[in-house]
Structure formats: C-alpha cells, structure tokens
Amino acid sequence: xxxxxxxxxxxxxxxxxxxxxxxxxxxxxxxxxxxxxxxxxxxxxxxxxxxxxxxxxxxxxxxxxxxxxxxxxxxxxxxxxxxxxxxxxxxxxxxxxxxxxxxxxxxxxxxxxxxxxxxxxxxxxxxxxxxxxxxxxxxxxxxxxxxxxxxxxxxxxxxxxxxxxxxxxxxxxxxxxxxxxxxxxxxxxxxxxxxxxxxxxxxxxxxxxxxxxxxxxxxxxxxxxxxxxxxxxxxxxxxxxxxxxxxxxxxxxxxxxxxxxxxxxxxxxxxxxxxxxxxxxxxxxxxxxxxxxxxxxxxxxxxxxxxxxxxxxxxxxxxxxxxxxxxxxxxxxxxxxxxxxxxxxxxxxxxxxxxxxxxxxxxxxxxxxxxxxxxxxxxxxxxxxxxxxxxxxxxxxxxxxxxxxxxxxxx
Numbered sequence: 037x038x039x040x041x042x043x044x045x046x047x048x049x050x051x052x053x054x055x056x057x058x059x060x061x062x063x064x065x066x067x068x069x070x071x072x073x074x075x076x077x078x079x080x081x082x083x084x085x086x087x088x089x090x091x092x093x094x095x096x097x098x099x100x101x102x103x104x105x106x107x108x109x110x111x112x113x114x115x116x117x118x119x120x121x122x123x124x125x126x127x128x129x130x131x132x133x134x135x136x137x138x139x140x141x142x143x144x145x146x147x148x149x150x151x152x153x154x155x156x157x158x159x160x161x162x163x164x165x166x167x168x169x170x171x172x173x174x175x176x177x178x179x180x181x182x183x184x185x186x187x188x189x190x191x192x193x194x195x196x197x198x199x200x201x202x203x204x205x206x207x208x209x210x211x212x213x214x215x216x217x218x219x220x221x222x223x224x225x226x227x228x229x230x231x232x233x234x235x236x237x238x239x240x241x242x243x244x245x246x247x248x249x250x251x252x253x254x255x256x257x258x259x260x261x262x263x264x265x266x267x268x269x270x271x272x273x274x275x276x277x278x279x280x281x282x283x284x285x286x287x288x289x290x291x292x293x294x295x296x297x298x299x300x301x302x303x304x305x306x307x308x309x310x311x312x313x314x315x316x317x318x319x320x321x322x323x324x325x326x327x328x329x330x331x332x333x334x335x336x337x338x339x340x341x342x343x344x345x346x347x348x349x350x351x352x353x354x355x356x357x358x359x360x361x362x363x364x365x366x367x368x369x370x371x372x373x374x375x376x377x378x379x380x381x382x383x384x385x386x387x388x389x390x391x392x393x394x395x396x397x398x399x400x401x402x403x404x405x406x407x408x409x410x411x412x413x414x415x416x417x418x419x420x421x422x423x424x425x426x427x428x429x430x431x432x433x434x435x436x437x438x439x440x441x442x443x444x445x446x447x
Contacts (some may be wrong), residue, residue, distance in 0.1 A: 070100060095112055166199060166230060181215075182217055190217070204232060209356070213336060214332070216247075296338060321348060329345075343364055346400075398410050
C-alpha cells in the first residue's frame with residue numbers, strides 16, 4: 037500500500053470532521069442518510085454541472101426517499117434534455133465545487149474511496165460542458181478563459197464556470213492558453229451541436245487567481261542542507277549569489293505536482309510531451325503544437341505544455357513566447373503561495389516543468405531588454421534551485437551589466 041501524502045491526509049481528516057458535523061445528532065444508518073440529504077439541501081446549490089461516467093450532466097436534485105439500500109440519489113439532466121436518476125456516489129463534480137467535498141464525505145461514510153480515479157483524473161475527460169444559449173448576454177462584454185488556440189479560433193470557457201465555447205475573432209495572435217480575454221460579443225450560434233461566439237477582443241490579461249484553479253500539490257521531500265551541496269573546489273571563493281543561500285542554512289525541500297493529461301504511468305513511451313518534441317524535431321511543428329494545445333485544453337495546469345509552447349516560439353518571436361512561459365510561471369507561483377521559502381530541486385523531476393517556465397520567462401525578459409525584471413527572476417531561481425542546473429550563474433552577469441541579448445559574449 038502506498039503512503040498517503042500530507043495533503044491527502046489533511047483532506048481525509050477534513051472529511052472526517054465534516055461527517056461528524058453532519059451526523060452529530062443522527063443515530064443509525066437511516067438518520068445519517070437523512071442528515072446527509074439535509075446537508076446537501078442546505079449547502080449545495082442546484083442545478084450544478086457534473087459528470088456521470090465521463091458524460092457531462094446537470095445535477096438538478098439530490099434526494100433520499102427512505103430506501104437505505106439505495107441511499108442518496110441524484111437526478112441528472114443530459115444536454116439533450118433527457119433525465120435519469122443515479123446513485124449519488126456515481127456523480128463527479130468539479131474539484132473546486134463545494135458539492136464535491138460533500139460527495140467525498142458521503143462516499144467515505146459509505147466506506148468508498150472519497151476520491152475515485154475518475155474524480156482525481158478529471159482532466160482526462162474528453163467531454164466538457166457546453167455553453168447554453170442563455171449563458172451569454174450579447175449586450176454586454178464577456179470574459180473568456182482561453183484553453184487552446186488555433187489560427188482563427190480559440191476554445192474557451194466562460195470565466196467563473198466550466199462551460200465551453202469557441203471564440204472566432206481577429207486577431208488571435210496574442211491569445212495563449214490561460215489568458216483571460218474580454219470580448220464584445222457580436223453573434224452567438226451553434227454548429228454541429230457546439231456553441232460558437234464571434235466578437236471583438238477588447239483586452240487580454242494574465243490573472244491565474246481569477247481562474248479558480250485547484251493549486252498544484254507540494255510534497256515534502258525532507259530537508260535541503262547547503263553543507264551537502266557542491267559550491268566549487270576547496271579554496272575557491274564562493275560566488276556572491278550563493279553566499280546568502282548558504283548563510284540561511286537548511287530549508288525544507290518540496291516536489292511540485294506535475295499534471296500531464298494522457299500520460300500512462302505504466303507506459304514510459306506514452307508521454308505526450310515527448311511525442312510533441314519528436315514531431316517538432318521532424319519538422320511537423322503544427323502537429324506538435326496541436327498536442328500541447330490539447331494538453332492545455334484538458335488541464336491548464338499542465339506547466340510543461342506552456343513551457344514547450346514557449347520553446348517553439350522562443351528563437352523567432354520572444355515577445356509571443358513570453359506569454360506562454362508567464363502563464364505557466366504564474367500557475368506555479370499560485371501553487372507555491374506568497375510565503376514559500378523552500379527549495380524546488382531540479383533533481384526532483386516533477387519540479388522541472390515549473391523551473392523550465394521560469395527559465396524561459398527570464399530569458400525572454402532579457403531578450404526584450406527588461407533587465408531589472410530578468411535579474412530579479414534569476415535571483416529567485418537561485419533561491420528555489422540552489423544547484424542551478426539551468427546555468428543561471430553563467431548568465432546573470434550579462435543581465436546585471438544590461439548587455440543586450442545580441443551583444444552577449446557567448447554568442
């Protein structure tokens with residue numbers, strides 16, 4: 037049996053407290069079921085978007101009719117209007133939804149896994165909720181979160197919901213997965229059952245806090261001790277950037293959760309990032325980008341998709357590449373929080389997507405001659421990954437000297 041992570045342990049403990057709170061005055065199975073039914077009525081707003089066996093549904097009612105063997109049920113409505121009733125544990129809600137916590141507690145009450153595989157891997161679902169005709173007011177601007185982008189269309193979701201719509205607007209070249217697009221709508225229609233929206237783009241911004249993500253997890257990996265690091269040969273002076281890091285002493289080390297939709301942990305050759313890189317190396321960049329966009333569509337927290345989309349543009353268009361890197365960087369920073377003082381070692385493989393986003397963003401800042409920002413970011417990278425596997429120590433002097441990228445000494 038695998039060990040439970042600290043994060044999972046806190047979640048399970050929280051569910052236990054929630055169960056106790058709901059059933060404090062309930063005796064026996066029947067009363068506990070009635071108590072849970074009342075808890076859903078009091079705390080979970082319906083209808084709400086959910087999934088049953090991967091199919092998008094609207095959960096319109098949660099009920100208990102006194103049948104202890106059946107327990108709580110959920111009435112669900114499909115997109116075609118058909119309604120059916122299922123056992124409540126079969127329903128999966130978005131992780132951020134308050135109802136998801138209550139369903140997890142109910143599953144635990146029944147002795148089931150509170151977080152089944154389909155809930156944990158919700159990013160792998162192929163089907164998504166589609167925007168309804170009345171979800172958008174064409175008389176007012178609408179904010180959309182870009183999920184994947186093609187030359188003339190962007191798959192988006194409505195900010196504040198999980199409902200999907202395709203935006204057709206010009207130009208889209210500044211739109212990258214993860215940005216929020218403010219659109220003045222012009223026309224809404226459906227084609228092949230999928231909703232579309234055309235309009236004028238008024239502004240684009242990066243604001244990951246507004247996206248309501250479940251932050252990436254951080255797993256504690258022991259203590260990092262500067263005494264165990266290599267800082268140069270004996271007798272050589274310690275470089276200036278390393279002195280405050282060494283002086284601070286030991287710090288806790290963490291590994292950041294890596295989200296990679298479509299990865300098969302039992303098949304090392306199923307890695308979609310590797311497939312994308314192979315296609316790019318073979319000159320098929322359009323297909324390579326398509327794979328990365330599909331990863332972002334499945335889950336915007338796939339930091340490696342953002343970093344590689346930036347890599348594909350870095351040589352030719354750093355002003356465009358920087359947006360991809362920044363989205364990945366900000367998602368990672370959101371997961372770290374504002375008071376993070378630990379170490380994210382490159383040697384822990386799942387930290388690398390975030391560190392790659394940081395590295396690409398810093399190089400773009402330099403290329404765009406935003407020297408002070410680049411230096412600040414590189415100093416942060418030293419602090420996070422003191423081993424400096426990405427070689428920032430060889431670059432920072434050029435940045436501090438405000439040497440233009442084209443004039444650097446190691447051309």
